[in-house]
Amino acid sequence: MARTIGSHSDITGPRVREAALTLxxxxxxxxxxMRQIAAEVGVQAGALYNYTPDKQSLLADLLAAHMDxxxxxxxxxTPKNSAPTDALEHFTRFHIRFNAARADAVFISYMELRNLSAENFGRIEALRRVYEGRLEAILRAGVASGAxxxxxxxxxxxxxxxxxxxxxxxxxEAGRLSLAEIEEIYWGMVRKTVAV
Amino acid sequence: MARTIGSHSDITGPRVREAALTLxxxxxxxxxxMRQIAAEVGVQAGALYNYTPDKQSLLADLLAAHMDxxxxxxxxxTPKNSAPTDALEHFTRFHIRFNAARADAVFISYMELRNLSAENFGRIEALRRVYEGRLEAILRAGVASGAxxxxxxxxxxxxxxxxxxxxxxxxxEAGRLSLAEIEEIYWGMVRKTVAV
DNA sequence: ATTTTAACTGAACATATGTTCAGATCAAAG
DNA sequence: CTTTGATCTGAACATATGTTCAGTTAAAAT
Structure with a gap:
């Protein structure tokens, strides 16, 4: 009637985050x-506040965790001191593979920026800029090297x-093409896009 | 107190749609x-129902109008009987220019698909597939011609x-690059992406 | 001028939402 | 076994939402 048998914050906490991410x-x-999220976890809405101060923090933490x-x-x-072309290939394959394994998190990290408070938006946006900056650095190195x-x-x-x-x-995953095939196709396009 | 002086459905209707799109x-x-949209227009929420059956229809109609x-x-x-490369260039420039002039509509046409009812989703998705299909046809023609x-x-x-x-x-618009410059850069990338 | 139609208000209705918290039950510690 | 801490429920609270509709005012038609 109150505490669920066998429950523990190390179990319920992640389930709250997982349910929120999915929904x-x-x-x-x-x-x-919050009632929907709670129902997905199997608790009442009031219980969620043991795991998050409020709804906004739940979203912001999901996004920040993903970006981190x-x-x-x-x-x-990322290999150190790679030639620009190798670095670009690595970035391309990493991006596709990493994100494919976290489709929901990637999705909300673009789609839900509007729902962040100004403070949280700034925080997430800064992380996104870091990642973009790494690709830009690769491209600049490639230009500088003539590649x-x-x-x-x-x-x-x-x-x-x-x-x-x-x-x-x-x-x-069950589509026409495997992830490896998609990596190949995309790397081909990326390579040509920057080709001399 | 009731009917606004000078009001007419040909004026208020578009303002409702505009306010909804922006918000x-x-x-x-x-x-x-709906109260926010109404406030933006300068009426009470109940007045919106002179212009839309419900909130969902307002969204669906905005998306459908944009896709149409x-x-x-x-x-x-679209020029008739263009060579694949010309057709691709035209598609690229058209896409950038057309969408830049309708940033909000483009934005919601991707971001708000989740909020459509199943019926409306099907309707909008079919229109998106038509557009994508046109690009795919250009690419296929280019492959067939060896271009x-x-x-x-x-x-x-x-x-x-x-x-x-x-x-x-x-x-x-007030950014570092003009739309024309961006068209050039993107056409360059697209051309190389498909190059032999 | 009068009647009809158009465009709105404001109140109401039936839910729905984010959040709080006293009390209840389970688990761990002593 | 008892006490303390952890994890929940269920009810409540204060708003908030989408929508309806009788009545009001402006515009158009007669």
Whole structure:
């Protein structure tokens, strides 16, 4: 009637976040009520406040966690001192693979920026800029080395990120193409886009 | 106290749609109330129902109108019997220019699909598929003629649309680059992406 | 001038939402 | 076994939402 048998914050907490992520991605932050999230977890809405101060923090934390994870993973997996073309290939494959494994988080990290408070928006946007900046740095290094022919590295970075992230709107594991095939196709397009 | 002096449905109707478009784009459909839209127009919420059966229809009609306008404009402006490369250039420039002039409508046509009823989603999605299909047809013609080297026209079409539509997330008229400059840069990238 | 139609208000209605918190039950510690 | 801490319920609270509609005022028609 009150405390659920076997419950523990280490179990319920992640389930709250998971449910929120799934529901926000499917229906949108504003369209999902705390009661819906609670029902998904199997508790009443009031219980959610043991795990989040409020609804806005729940969204902001999901987005920040995703961006932090993205940057940490990218940092860990990025080879040092690669030639620009290798670095670009790595970025391309990393982006597709990492994001495909986290479709919901990627989705809301673009779709729900409008629902963040100004403070939270600034926080998430700063993280996004860091990631974009890494691609731009690769492109600039390629231009400087003569490996790439790019009229405007910043615009090109934006275009490539949009292209790569677009995979998330349609890729399905059970689809016609495997993720590896999609990586190949996209790397081919990216390579040609910057080719001399 | 009741009817506003000088009011007419040909004036208020479009203002309702305009206010809805602006507010939906800025805050998201679910986060915007009918009272907010009404306030933007300068009427009470109950008055909106002279112009739309319900909130969902307001959104669906905005999306459908945009897609219809896009397809009509694209049909009217597309030269007949162009070589694939010319057709692709035209598509690229058309997409950027047309959408830049309708940033809010483009934005919600991607961001608010989740908030459509199943019936309305099907309706809008079908229109989107028509547009995508036109790009794919250009790419296929280019492959058939030997002008393009593309491993998968359908995937390439999705990638290019994502790249081109991405302009809408950051382009500002008062920005560093003019729309014409952006068209040039993007056409350069698109041309190289499909190059033999 | 009168009647009809158009365009609105304001109040109401039936829910719905984010959040709080006293009390209840489970789990861990002593 | 008792006490303390953890995790929940259910009710309440203060708003907020989409929508309806009788009545009011402006515009158009007669």
């Amino acid at each position: 926000f991605a499917r229906h949108g932050y504003a369209a999902v009520s 994870e993205l940057l940490v993973a990218h940092t860990a997996e 790439f022919d790019i009229p405007d590295p910043k615009i090109t970075a934006l275009a490539l990120i949009a292209m790569l992230t677009g995979v998330n709107t349609w890729f399905r | 939906f784009a800025r805050h998201g459909y679910a986060a915007v109330s 306008e896009l397809l009509v404009a694209h049909t009217a402006e 393009f080297d593309i491993p998968d026209p359908k995937i390439t079409a999705l990638a290019l649309i994502a790249m081109l539509t991405g302009v809408n997330t950051w382009f500002r």
